[in-house]
Amino acid sequence: MxxxxxxxxxxxxxxxxxxxxxxxxxxxxxxxxxxxxxxxxxxxxxxxxxxxxxxxxxxxxxxxxxxxxxxxxxxxxxxxxxxxSKQPYSQMLERQLEKTRRVRSQVAEARDRIPADHAVTRARIDDLIRFYDVVTDTTEKALSQFAESPVRKRG
Amino acid sequence: MxxxxxxxxxxxxxxxxxxxxxxxxxxxxxxxxxxxxxxxxxxxxxxxxxxxxxxxxxxxxxxxxxxxxxxxxxxxxxxxxxxxSKQPYSQMLERQLEKTRRVRSQVAEARDRIPADHAVTRARIDDLIRFYDVVTDTTEKALSQFAESPVRKRG
DNA sequence: CAGTTCGTTCAGTCACGATTGAACACTCAT
DNA sequence: ATGAGTGTTCAATCGTGACTGAACGAACTG
Known part of the structure; x- marks a missing residue:
């Protein structure tokens, strides 16, 4: 080869x-x-x-x-x-999703460690968290799309 | 610090x-x-x-x-x-999207180099390409979501 | 002009993860 | 029990990319 x-x-x-x-x-x-x-x-x-x-x-x-x-x-x-395995690509997406969720929660924890009187700073970190939320949501949508048409094995 | x-x-x-x-x-x-x-x-x-x-x-x-x-x-x-810059996270998504598109087209080209009589093989590569398509589409949707609410500067 | 203050470049070093290959433990066949 | 065939582990090596620091050129100051 x-x-x-x-x-x-x-x-x-x-x-x-x-x-x-x-x-x-x-x-x-x-x-x-x-x-x-x-x-x-x-x-x-x-x-x-x-x-x-x-x-x-x-x-x-x-x-x-x-x-x-x-x-x-x-x-x-x-x-x-x-x-x-059956849905290899879905599996990969799933792993990526887990990673994103993990990072998101780490960021959220970091946010909570910022003194509460730094409202502006916290708000800016919230933007980042919201970003991760959007990514998470759309990844989930992508996944459900695969669930519907399982790489169509048979017509 | x-x-x-x-x-x-x-x-x-x-x-x-x-x-x-x-x-x-x-x-x-x-x-x-x-x-x-x-x-x-x-x-x-x-x-x-x-x-x-x-x-x-x-x-x-x-x-x-x-x-x-x-x-x-x-x-x-x-x-x-x-x-x-204004929409830093959108920008990152955008770059990621470009990368996915690039990879997708490379895979598509590789697919076309496979002898046409290997229909089954080609079909399986098509599954991979379809995967990239789904990722691309949903990423685009995520991006448009950011365009709608620009990290909401004012409530 | 000489002297500063910038940002960039690049050769060298460093850090880290991928990869190897040998040692290992386990199972099976005889 | 012995030996062959198996997958795993791990120390050592390799490759790659991040990072540094010095050299550089450009732009400014006097």
């Missing part, structure tokens, strides 16, 4: 993930699975992407925790397999 | 920015200006945040390019001043 459009797609997804502050390898795993949505064995991931088994372990586990990957096992086969 | 809730807020915004993959210093500058929305001189930023002039230069210029900061000058004063 070299220089094919498929390989380029995998690399691109790696870069996209990296751009989002996540490990490049995680993106490449996803890329591979988008191209061909079948279960990949632990070993196959290591070989196909030319990455160490340690990296396969850490990244699959992380993606699993994110709800993007599902670990499947096959009776009679000792290897672990991984495949994209 | 040490250990005050205000200082903690500034540091927190630094961490938030860092968490978004941006320089921590940029976040601290923003934090400072949210606390007190007045123009800060180049030198004042350097001293208040204990950062080198080089860092002030790079980060203010970056934030300026992002539309988050506005550089203002005062007649008779050779220093540059910086303040938050």
């Amino acid at each position: 070299k220089e094919t459009p498929e390989a380029a797609f995998v690399e691109q997804l790696g870069l996209i993930y990296q751009g989002e502050g996540m490990p490049r390898i995680a993106g490449r795993i996803i890329g591979l699975m988008i191209l061909d949505a079948r279960p990949y064995s632990f070993d196959e991931l290591s070989k196909a992407l030319k990455i160490s088994r340690g990296s396969v372990s850490t990244n699959t586990r992380m993606l699993e925790r994110f709800g993007v990957l599902t670990r499947v096992t096959v009776p009679g086969d000792r290897q672990d397999y991984f495949k994209l | 040490k250990e005050t809730p205000e200082a903690a807020f500034v540091e927190q915004l630094g961490l938030i920015y860092q968490g978004e993959g941006m320089p921590r210093i940029a976040g601290r500058i923003i934090g400072l200006m949210i606390l007190d929305a007045r123009p800060y001189s180049f030198d004042e930023l350097s001293k208040a945040l204990k950062i080198s002039r080089g860092s002030v230069s790079t980060n203010t210029r970056m934030l300026e390019r992002f539309g988050v900061l506005t550089r203002v000058t005062v007649p008779g004063d050779r220093q540059d001043y910086f303040k938050l």
Whole structure:
């Protein structure tokens, strides 16, 4: 696999993930699975992407925790397999949403530590909080949109 | 400035920015200006945040390019001043939106490089593209929401 | 003109997270 | 029990981007 459009797609997804502050390898795993949505064995991931088994372990586990990957096992086969979970993109949005909520509440707590007589300052922090609220709300709307049309598996 | 809730807020915004993959210093500058929305001189930023002039230069210029900061000058004063621009949060959303659009079009191009007979593969990439579309649409909606109530300056 | 005061640039350093690879523990087959 | 096959962990390395500080040029002052 070299220089094919498929390989380029995998690399691109790696870069996209990296751009989002996540490990490049995680993106490449996803890329591979988008191209061909079948279960990949632990070993196959290591070989196909030319990455160490340690990296396969850490990244699959992380993606699993994110709800993007599902670990499947096959009776009679000792290897672990991984495949994209049902709504991988929704899952990512969900994680992002959680992060935003977390940050929002941290900011809100910081706001409350500002002396109450600094009304103007507090009000300005409120603007920031309101910003997070808008982001949260619209992200939720986006999510519900996915729930309606579940990436339409069948017409 | 040490250990005050205000200082903690500034540091927190630094961490938030860092968490978004941006320089921590940029976040601290923003934090400072949210606390007190007045123009800060180049030198004042350097001293208040204990950062080198080089860092002030790079980060203010970056934030300026992002539309988050506005550089203002005062007649008779050779220093540059910086303040938050009108809709700093909208500006950030706007930049994020541009980034999403960019990524989306890259993915779309990658998709078109996949041989046309791999219909199933293409269809799966389409799901990803559709995901970006939803994110883009909802971000736009969020932005228009800000346009309606401009951080409400007056009740 | 020389001397200041600015902001920018850039080579060098530093910090941090990603990645590797070896050691490890566990399971299964014989 | 031994050995092969598995996934995890972790110390060490690597890569990247943030940050510094010195050198610089431009704009002003006298």
